[in-house]
Amino acid sequence: MDHRLQEATGPDPANMDVMLNLSEEFRAKCKTLMEETSKACKRLQDEDSRHLNQRVRDIQFLQKEMELKLGEIILEADVLVALQSRVMKALEVCKESLRVNILCQEDRKKHTSSERQQDEVNKELLKEKKVTEDVASLLERVAEQVSEQIRLNRSTKYHLERDLKEIFEAQNIDNPCALMTVHSNLTQEKPKDNCTEPPSVTVTPKQWENISDLNIAKAVQQKTNSMSLRTLVESVLQQTAADVQKQFQATTVAFQLYIHQVKFSKDQMEEKLSKILSEITAQQLIRQDLQASITENEHFLSLAQARWSQRHQSPGKKQFQDPAQVQLRTEIQQLTAHIKKLREEMAQSEKQEIVLFSSQQKLQESIDIKANSLYTDEVLCKQHRESIIIFNF
Structure with missing residues (x-):
């Protein structure tokens, strides 16, 4: 009956006003929600960009540090390898000197028993052999130390290169992320997987930087150790060369004096002969x-x-004195x-x-x-x- 009455009299103006008010309020609420959402998105995007840009700067700084230390450790390794070559050559010279020393002693044993005596030449040859053996033993120990330091330098180089590779991979991910915009993202294919869940195994940026800092610290330490070892080896090479040369010269002088004495004695004998x-x-x-x-x-x-x-034979009477x-x-x-x-x-x-x-x-x-x-x-x-x-x- 009310319905028939309403149809007879037309729509209720009061109800229409309520409906309009509700609609206006809903639209206002939607506008407010969209404005708040837009502001929130803008704020989140700005925060993301700030963090990403800071991350990119941190990675770039870390990359420069690592590249610097890598260059230094590569240079130090090359210098140490060259020094190792010098040590090995010095060791070969000592071995050859020992071989020659023994040859001279063996040749001098062929002297006759009257000449086979402990003269100054033999004494100096024995001293030379002892000095050269001591130097060769020292150089062998030095060569082992240099080889071990070269191994440590190469290990440090390997870890720095691996860390730099990871940094490069991180840059390839973070740099494009920092350059992304809403418009550029619309043209890209949406990832199918749900990326909201963090990976099961991960490290924090601080932990990642700590690993890199540790590698850098190791590189600095190995470079310091390598430089100290080089200084020590240079000193050893200089001193051992001087010691061997001094004794070699002393033996040479003993040979010259002995030869002079033998020649003088031989000349006198030849004169007497x-x-x-x-x-x-x-x-x-x-x-x-x-x-x-x-x-x-x-x-x-x-x-x-x-x-x-x-x-x-004269007659008897003719024989007279x-x-x-x-x-x-x-x-x-x-x-x-x-x-x-x-x-x-x-x-x-x-x-x-x-x-x-x-x-x-x-x-x-x-x-x-x-x-x-x-x-x-x-x-x-x-x-x-x-x-x-x-x-x-």
Whole structure:
């Protein structure tokens, strides 16, 4: 009935006003909600951009620090590798020096027993061997330390490079995020997965920076250790080179002095040998003269004896001791005595020549020994030692 009445009288103006008011209020509420939502989105986007930009700046700063430390550790590693090469070359020089030292000692053992003695050369060779062995042992320990530091430097380089790779990957994610806008995002394909849930395993930015800071700190420490080791190794190379060179020079001087002494002794022996040879020749000549004199005297003796015999054949009454006969007897006696004395002198000359010949043989043996010693020290050992590279580690 009310419905029929309402249809007869038309819409109720009061109800229409209420409906209009409600509609206006709803629209006003929607506008307010949209304005608040827009402000909230703008505020959130500004906050996101601020955090993202700060994150990008932090990553860029961290990247520069890491690149700087990486460059430093790479340079330090290269310098240390070059230093390691010097240490190994110095070690090779020491090993070659030891080989030459032993060769010289072995060659000098071939000297004859009279020359085989603990002279200054042998003493200096033994000192040189001890010094070189000590230096080689020290260089081996230094080489091990350098190798270990190179390993640590390379390990540090590996961790820095891995960290930089992660930083680069983070930049490839954060940089585009910082540049995104609402309009640019509309053209991009929406991710299908729900990204609102955080990953199960993650680290905070502070933890991530701490890891990088730790790698940087390790790089600084290894660079400091490497530089300290280089300073120590440079000092060791300089000192050991000086020690080995000093002893090598001392041994060389001992060789030179010994060679001078042997040459002087050999020259004196050769001078004496020359005199002995001359004297042997003189003895041979004097024996020839003695033999000639004996022959001559024997001729005179034969003549005197013939005269003596001939005069003894005179008749008995003619045999008397006249001055001629007395003179013949005296002549025979004197010539016999002369011949005897000449023969004694000739025998003495032969004995003298035997003594001289024995001295000649001994001198010749001694000269040969000296010549052999000179060949060993002045030729063989000198050639061995000249093959050694100058000790400049």
